[in-house]
Amino acid sequence: MSFRFIHAADIHLDSPLRGLARRGELAGVFLEASRKALENLVQAAIDAKVAFVVIAGDVYDGDWKDYATGQFFVREMGRLHRESIRVFLIRGNHDAESLISKSLTLPPNVFSFSVRAVQTETIEDLRVALHGRGFANRHVAENVALTYPAAKPGFFNIGLLHTSLTGRDGHDAYAPCSIEDLRIAGYDYWALGHIHKREIVSEDPTIVFPGNLQGRHARETGPKGATLVTVTDGRIESLEALTLDAARFETVEIDASDMTEPATLLAEARRVIAAARDSAEGRPLALRLTLIGETALHDYLSVQAEQVREEMQALAWEAGSDVLIEKVRDKTTAKTGAARLSALLGFDAILADIAADPAFRAEIAKTLGDLRVRTPVEAQALLDADGSDAEALAGSAIELATEAILAGLGHVGNEPEGAR
Numbered sequence: 069m070s071f072r073f074i075h076a077a078d079i080h081l082d083s084p085l086r087g088l089a090r091r092g093e094l095a096g097v098f099l100e101a102s103r104k105a106l107e108n109l110v111q112a113a114i115d116a117k118v119a120f121v122v123i124a125g126d127v128y129d130g131d132w133k134d135y136a137t138g139q140f141f142v143r144e145m146g147r148l149h150r151e152s153i154r155v156f157l158i159r160g161n162h163d164a165e166s167l168i169s170k171s172l173t174l175p176p177n178v179f180s181f182s183v184r185a186v187q188t189e190t191i192e193d194l195r196v197a198l199h200g201r202g203f204a205n206r207h208v209a210e211n212v213a214l215t216y217p218a219a220k221p222g223f224f225n226i227g228l229l230h231t232s233l234t235g236r237d238g239h240d241a242y243a244p245c246s247i248e249d250l251r252i253a254g255y256d257y258w259a260l261g262h263i264h265k266r267e268i269v270s271e272d273p274t275i276v277f278p279g280n281l282q283g284r285h286a287r288e289t290g291p292k293g294a295t296l297v298t299v300t301d302g303r304i305e306s307l308e309a310l311t312l313d314a315a316r317f318e319t320v321e322i323d324a325s326d327m328t329e330p331a332t333l334l335a336e337a338r339r340v341i342a343a344a345r346d347s348a349e350g351r352p353l354a355l356r357l358t359l360i361g362e363t364a365l366h367d368y369l370s371v372q373a374e375q376v377r378e379e380m381q382a383l384a385w386e387a388g389s390d391v392l393i394e395k396v397r398d399k400t401t402a403k404t405g406a407a408r409l410s411a412l413l414g415f416d417a418i419l420a421d422i423a424a425d426p427a428f429r430a431e432i433a434k435t436l437g438d439l440r441v442r443t444p445v446e447a448q449a450l451l452d453a454d455g456s457d458a459e460a461l462a463g464s465a466i467e468l469a470t471e472a473i474l475a476g477l478g479h480v481g482n483e484p485e486g487a488r
Contacts, residue, residue: 069301071194074113074310076294077124077230077261078280079106080162082137084129094392097315097352102129103140104314105282109294110144112310114151116296119194121153124261124278125160125202125230131169138172149177154191159183159202160230160261161242167206181228186216190223195302199255200228203243213245219254224302227253230261233269250275257297257304264288266295266309274304283317286356286394290318316348317394318355324369324400325361333365338383345387352390358397366402373398 081102113121132138145155155178174180181187181200190197197220201212212229219225227250231243242262247270250258258275266279278295280288293312298305320340327333337357344355357380359369369376377396384391 069194070299070305071119071196072116072296072298073118074109074116074121074294074296075124075257075259075276075278076109076121076281077259077278078126078160078264079109079123080126080129080280080282080284081106081141082129082133083282083284094352094390097390098354098392101313101315101352102282102284105292105312106141106144108312108314109281110147112294112296112312113148113153118153118296120191120196121148121155122198122226122228122259123155123157124228124259125158126162126261126280127157127159128163128168130162131167135170135172138170142172142174145175145178149175153177154179156181156189156198156200156228157202158200158228158230158261159204161203161206161208186212188217188220190220195223196226197223198226198228199253203230208243209241210243211245211249212243213249214252216253216255219256224299225253225255225257227255227258228261229258232262233260247275256299256302266293268307274307276307278309282313282315286317286319286354288317291316313351315352315354318344318348318353319358320344320355321358321360323361324359324363324365326363327361328364330365330368333359334379334383337380338386341380341383341391342387345391352392353388354392354394355384356394356397358399360399362401362403364403366400369398369400 079102083102084099109121127141128137148155157178158181179189181189181202183202183204186199186201188197188199199216201215213231216227216229229243229245229250231245232241234244234246251270251273255273258269258273260269260275260277263277264280265277267277269275269277276295279292281292281294283289283292291309291311291313293310296308296310298308322333322336322340324333324336327336340357341355345353363369373396376398377393380396381393384393
């Protein structure tokens with residue numbers, strides 16, 4: 069016998085996406101993204117003709133602002149009901165019973181596990197046993213995994229649990245447990261929720277965080293979605309990551325280390341923004357740009373921060389009408405000493421142009437030739453008037469000139485007041 073199911077978690081329906089509240093009309097697309105992602109999940113389940121869907125907590129983001137949030141979820145579950153697709157869900161820390169003050173009757177295809185004790189529900193024709201427990205309170209410090217019953221013999225056993233396991237960066241400790249605690253039960257598949265990054269924690273048994281359905285801010289980047297599981301003759305045949313997000317968050321670094329002109333920075337930003345839009349695969353994109361490096365542009369970036377932000381958004385509009393610059397973070401540092409002064413005054417570029425001038429190099433070669441004529445025969449081996457020596461000498465002359473100019477400027481800058 070073969071069947072498929074989808075494992076989703078952390079839908080956070082109608083979550084107020086952070087960082088976009090005052091960003092204009094396009095921000096509204098992101099505010100609707102969690103609903104569109106749920107629609108995508110339902111459509112994926114219908115298209116794949118799955119037997120059922122499991123949701124491992126945090127359907128909601130907290131108490132509903134009004135009944136519209138609940139009505140939307142009921143509507144989407146109704147679509148699955150009409151396709152004879154069952155849904156099994158647990159409450160997580162964001163939709164714990166104590167947080168949700170409103171409620172609506174769910175369609176008969178939806179089974180919500182108890183919040184007081186682990187409950188087992190079976191699908192007899194598929195020989196599937198699902199074990200789960202939702203949460204009554206937002207903060208759960210105890211190891212709930214140890215209360216799950218042993219696997220039901222002769223069934224494909226699935227455990228639903230909302231947990232931080234032994235801890236993950238960026239997530240509060242919640243119903244902590246170890247992989248060994250989960251292994252004790254003898255289940256075939258653990259459908260976990262709470263961690264917003266996709267992760268296959270273990271293959272024996274199979275333990276999966278599918279990640280959240282839709283990124284909510286700039287720290288939740290990249291493709292988001294759910295996991296499609298195929299089971300054949302009681303064994304997992306395949307796991308497939310489904311990309312279901314309706315909008316995308318990304319963060320990109322731009323290294324300004326060797327840049328001396330704002331135009332160079334904007335040219336690189338244009339390239340980076342276009343590449344990020346392509347990777348979003350047609351989804352609206354909220355992009356955070358981080359400028360890094362020891363650069364001559366540091367002072368400019370500090371003083372003209374608003375100008376830089378607006379320039380970056382202008383480049384984003386150029387790339388596509390669905391690209392929003394969420395933030396520009398300046399993490400550059402100033403160049404120090406002679407290197408900074410040289411770059412700021414443009415000496416590097418000016419002297420490099422002089423060194424590349426054929427007339428200048430010809431003059432250097434002529435000078436070397438004159439020296440050769442006046443040099444004793446035994447010392448001529450030290451001189452060679454070919455182009456390579458001329459080029460080396462030109463480079464040395466440039467270096468000496470740069471040092472002399474900057475040393476002089478340094479003395480001026482350090483001159484005592486009374487001496488002027």
